[in-house]
Amino acid sequence: MHDAHYHYSKEINQLQNEYGIYGICNVANKEEYEIVNRHNLFYSCGVHPWNANLDTLESMLPLLKQASIIGEIGMDSVWCDVNLEIQKEVFEKQLQLAKEWDKPVILHTKGQEKTILDLIRKYPNTYVVHWYGCMDYVKEYDEVVSYFTIGPSIGKEEEVTHLVKQVSIDKLLMESDGIEAVKWAIDSDNYIAALKNEITQVAQLKNKTHSEVESILDQNFSKLIKK
Template identity: 40%
Template structure:
């Protein structure tokens, strides 16, 4: 078994890969049309769940009213967060959407997938106010790793592990029982690799992350793979066992 705790589908067909590798995962929907597409695509697929939420990049495009019926249907809220590096969406608007989403997720005890870029310190004060289960996706900041760890957050290791010192530090500092794998989807892999990555290569990168984590932690790859899979199962249970 392999898992991919955070990814986007973007029209890619990964069903062959999922079947071949007994994949489990959480795929992200950030607007109603993407959610409808994912539901249709996944209707015969076991093991892939959907997370839904208003992405910080879309805080000024997607309304709460159109997303709330979807958030009520799924089991995970995300990715949501704050980003002052990769988008120029008004920060006040981002904060309002983020806080409303955190408040909703905590009220129904639905685990949250976080996207944080440049706002890692400020986001901590929000997370402290809303007690819940959190997964920080592709964390790439050298600071505050221990602050998030002390709050019990899970982390997914981005595919840049081995090449990005901040991601390496997450792999080093966070114990395996709070670490999971993510691809962030083929578009993100292509961005990371600076070339077009095909569906057939999808699991190569998840396995490469396992190799890198094993190297950083000085552990056997099989131990890393088994433990990360177990962590993913524990994270799924957080929905049922708040």
């Protein structure tokens, strides 16, 4: 199994070691970078829209340059009230850098799906859309992005189930988004059960066996991290 997008916790780190799970740990500040560096974790790094300001971007540039993947970055008008013009400026600057440095990008798209779609069309790259929660623009995103991570709410949240139905299994990845997100999504903090449920749900929707789906999703993840 893999976890293509998660936020660090000791519990997740222990379980990943125990179950042999590979993942991409999100880094949004210097403190989180020190944690992943200490534990030698594979990570992505970016200025999250909730923290978007130009000073933060400037201070994070050395860490972005070191990272293999840029993200999660994007825009959000649902869960935060940071000025959208500032969010857009910080987001686009990071898109430019990712394109210049030839690094894949993990996208956060909450409430700003159309704006983000228009921007990423300007900067062709390897894009991973994290936990897409919108019924609209799935076809349009599918035309320009490489992968979609499956939110742990699959089976409960219509938007996630709709996405999996519409997108080829060769473009799907697993994610937890961290323990707090798992709790929010499935009313449980069972990290392993959340990942296994994603495989089970995809198997049902794609008419494949659990082992077939797990193998395909892991192959997708391997392709991403080799880029």
